[in-house]
Amino acid sequence: xxxxxxxxxxxxxxxxxxxxxxxxxxxxxxxxxxxxxxxxxxxxxxxxxxxxxxxxxxxxxxxxxxxxxxxxxxxxxxxxxxxxxxxxxxxxxxxxxxxxxxxxxxxxxxxxxxxxxxxxxxxxxxxxxxxxxxxxxxxxxxxxxxxxxxxxxxxxxxxxxxxxxxxxxxxxxxxxxxxxxxxxxxxxxxxxxxxxxxxxxxxxxxxxxxxxxxxxxxxxxxxxxxxxxxxxxxxxxxxxxxxxxxxxxxxxxxxxxxxxxxxxxxxxxxxxxxxxxxxxxxxxxxxxxxxxxxxxxxxxxxxxxxxxxxxxxxxxxx
Amino acid sequence: xxxxxxxxxxxxxxxxxxxxxxxxxxxxxxxxxxxxxxxxxxxxxxxxxxxxxxxxxxxxxxxxxxxxxxxxxxxxxxxxxxxxxxxxxxxxxxxxxxxxxxxxxxxxxxxxxxxxxxxxxxxxxxxxxxxxxxxxxxxxxxxxxxxxxxxxxxxxxxxxxxxxxxxxxxxxxxxxxxxxxxxxxxxxxxxx
Numbered sequence: 001x002x003x004x005x006x007x008x009x010x011x012x013x014x015x016x017x018x019x020x021x022x023x024x025x026x027x028x029x030x031x032x033x034x035x036x037x038x039x040x041x042x043x044x045x046x047x048x049x050x051x052x053x054x055x056x057x058x059x060x061x062x063x064x065x066x067x068x069x070x071x072x073x074x075x076x077x078x079x080x081x082x083x084x085x086x087x088x089x090x091x092x093x094x095x096x097x098x099x100x101x102x103x104x105x106x107x108x109x110x111x112x113x114x115x116x117x118x119x120x121x122x123x124x125x126x127x128x129x130x131x132x133x134x135x136x137x138x139x140x141x142x143x144x145x146x147x148x149x150x151x152x153x154x155x156x157x158x159x160x161x162x163x164x165x166x167x168x169x170x171x172x173x174x175x176x177x178x179x180x181x182x183x184x185x186x187x188x189x190x191x192x193x194x195x196x197x198x199x200x201x202x203x204x205x206x207x208x209x210x211x212x213x214x215x216x217x218x219x220x221x222x223x224x225x226x227x228x229x230x231x232x233x234x235x236x237x238x239x240x241x242x243x244x245x246x247x248x249x250x251x252x253x254x255x256x257x258x259x260x261x262x263x264x265x266x267x268x269x270x271x272x273x274x275x276x277x278x279x280x281x282x283x284x285x286x287x288x289x290x291x292x293x294x295x296x297x298x299x300x301x302x303x304x305x306x307x308x309x310x311x312x313x314x315x316x317x318x
Numbered sequence: 319x320x321x322x323x324x325x326x327x328x329x330x331x332x333x334x335x336x337x338x339x340x341x342x343x344x345x346x347x348x349x350x351x352x353x354x355x356x357x358x359x360x361x362x363x364x365x366x367x368x369x370x371x372x373x374x375x376x377x378x379x380x381x382x383x384x385x386x387x388x389x390x391x392x393x394x395x396x397x398x399x400x401x402x403x404x405x406x407x408x409x410x411x412x413x414x415x416x417x418x419x420x421x422x423x424x425x426x427x428x429x430x431x432x433x434x435x436x437x438x439x440x441x442x443x444x445x446x447x448x449x450x451x452x453x454x455x456x457x458x459x460x461x462x463x464x465x466x467x468x469x470x471x472x473x474x475x476x477x478x479x480x481x482x483x484x485x486x487x488x489x490x491x492x493x494x495x496x497x498x499x500x501x502x503x504x505x506x507x508x509x510x
Contacts, residue, residue, distance in 0.1 A: 074344065106448065109371035116379025120351070123383060127344065127390045135390065142387050146380060153375075166448055 010101050017090060021234040026052045028234075028276050063244040064223035067129075074128035077166065079221065079228035082121035089114040093242050094169045096252045096260040107168040108160060114151050115198055118144040122200070122207055137216025140287060141207030144197055147294045152194035154302040158187040158309040159247050161286040165202035172251035181248035186305040188248045190298050195240035197290070199233060202279040206287050241271035291318070323363050330356035341402040343389045346383065354378040365445040 026041070026049065033040025039194055041048035043232060089111050091101040126138015160166060162183060163174035171180075176221060181188045197204040208216030218229045245251060245267040252260035285293070333353035340346035354377045361371040453461055 066417070071344075104367075105445075106371045107366045109368070109375065109448075113371050113374035113379060116375055116383070119379070119383055120386070123386055123390065124348075127386070138390065139387070142383055142390075146383055149380070 009099065013090065013099070013101060014087065017087070017235065017238065018231070020194060020238055021231050024234040024237065024272065025230075027272075028279075031273065031276045035277065039170065054132050058223060059227045062223040064225065067220055069130045070220060071128040072131065074124050075220075076225070078125035078128055079218075079225045079232070080123050081124070082118050082232035083228050085114045085118040085121070085180075086232055086239055089239050090235075090242070092168055093239075093246060094172060094251060095264050097169070099261060100169075101171060104167065106166045107167045108171075108247075110154055112156070114148070115152070116149055118147075118198070118236075119149070121229075122217050124156070125221070125229070126207075129217070129220040130222055133215075134156060134217050134219045135212045136218070137207045137209075137213050141200065143203070144206060144279070144290065146201070147291065148194045150199035151190055151294065151302040152198060153301070154306060155187040155190035155194065156247065158184045158305050161306075161309050161313050168246050168251075172253065175250040175253060179248065179253075181252045184248060184305070186301060187309075188244070190305070191247070192240075192244060193298065195244070196275070196278070197294070198254060199236035199240060201233070201237065201275060203282040203284055204290060205284065209284060212237055237272055237275050238268065240270045240279045241275065241307055244271050256263050323360060326356045326359040326363070329353075330360070339406075341399050341406065343398060343402075344386065347389060349384050350385075351378050351382050354382065367445060368448040368451050369446075 011263040029051075030040045030048070041051040044050040045055050066075060092110050094100040094103075101304050122141030123138050123147065126134045126136075126141060129135070129138075156305050159171060159180050162180060163171040165171060166172075174180075209214075210216075210220065213219070218226055221229065242264075245264060249267050251267075252264045254260070255265035256268075331352050332351045333356065337349035337353060339345045340349060354373060356375040358370040358378070361367075361373060
């Protein structure tokens with residue numbers, strides 16, 4: 001009986017996540033419009049809410065064209081990898097003490113493993129498309145994602161030291177006294193920047209920079225294969241927001257007048273909106289600027305953060 | 319759990335064979351990634367979740383991406399596949415196969431005699447937590463860790479040395495004006 005409940009919960013989480021990811025397309029377009037003083041989609045249904053539905057119907061009925069010059073097998077596999085990697089990562093997120101797919105004692109590491117799997121999606125899509133722009137996008141994506149994974153992992157280790165565990169539930173429980181974004185403010189900023197780069201969102205959407213590379217690694221994709229990259233990106237935003245909430249902002253913890261799941265969702269949506277606000281305001285840096293920001297500033301900073309955190313924790317133990 | 323092990327092991331064997339036998343470099347690499355992932359599953363079942371995670375992060379996630387990256391940059395296409403076909407003749411793979419077969423027979427013999435069970439006995443003592451791995455790395459195996467670190471450092475310095483010689487770019491905007499160039503330019507202007 002327990003197994004049945006568990007399976008139902010997994011399916012429900014999956015459905016809710018996909019709905020959120022699709023809904024984010026509408027939220028993003030509306031919020032971008034608000035911040036840029038225009039209307040955004042407002043014609044289809046009340047407040048333009050049905051626009052997402054119309055877009056979805058369109059993308060499902062589009063011709064699913066596989067160009068004759070591509071490497072067919074890899075071309076088809078590539079978009080599924082990003083969806084799988086991101087959805088697998090959601091398995092470790094504890095939405096509340098009771099809602100969550102798995103209670104894994106290496107939760108943080110599992111997320112890092114899955115995010116490094118996600119890099120293959122960009123690389124393989126860029127290579128399989130057999131197109132110069134797509135290849136350039138794939139190469140940029142590979143370099144960007146490998147580099148930013150390094151300090152993403154390092155910035156998380158501060159939290160792991162403070163909580164003394166890789167398990168996300170233990171990490172949330174360890175934040176009862178104080179949320180980790182206060183002692184780990186440097187780690188939080190680095191993790192957020194690395195999260196932007198990992199999901200290749202605008203300012204850091206260099207693998208797909210449309211003004212230089214048409215659409216980069218997914219230039220040759222159409223129909224639902226493109227849709228997978230698109231939804232995968234929004235799922236990625238939700239994942240990074242959920243992780244920031246869990247690791248730095250106390251997860252489900254909050255005053256008792258609201259249930260835990262509501263606290264979690266409020267915090268998560270705040271960070272999703274921050275993602276969109278950053279997209280609305282900042283221009284894209286050059287590729288080499290992104291790389292030197294990563295290796296020359298963020299890497300030393302995250303190492304220093306790790307050193308100081310370790311020293312403080314050790315001093316506290318003595 | 320036994321069933322999961324056998325599935326993962328079969329996938330690993332199949333994927334590794336495909337990785338060796340495939341003539342297309344990128345496809346072979348993809349099979350190698352699958353093989354590494356299934357090995358990670360086996361580690362997880364054996365009670366080493368930390369090792370499984372590191373296997374995926376470091377081998378499947380970082381090192382193989384770099385492999386794919388290089389193969390992608392070279393992008394040799396059909397010519398490379400033809401070359402692989404020519405290299406892959408009976409004469410090339412006959413002797414290695416015989417050697418592998420000898421090892422395989424030995425292994426089967428050992429399993430049959432049951433002597434291997436003793437050496438496997440130490441493996442399943444329950445899950446090994448990340449803390450234990452960390453403690454061992456910084457106490458018992460500290461020397462090994464330090465030596466590996468030195469080797470990596472040597473690699474980094476070597477790569478830096480090779481990559482240091484900058485190619486001079488002759489683009490009129492991107493050119494970094496060193497002193498020599500500006501002096502020579504001034505001279506030419508004076509001559510004119």
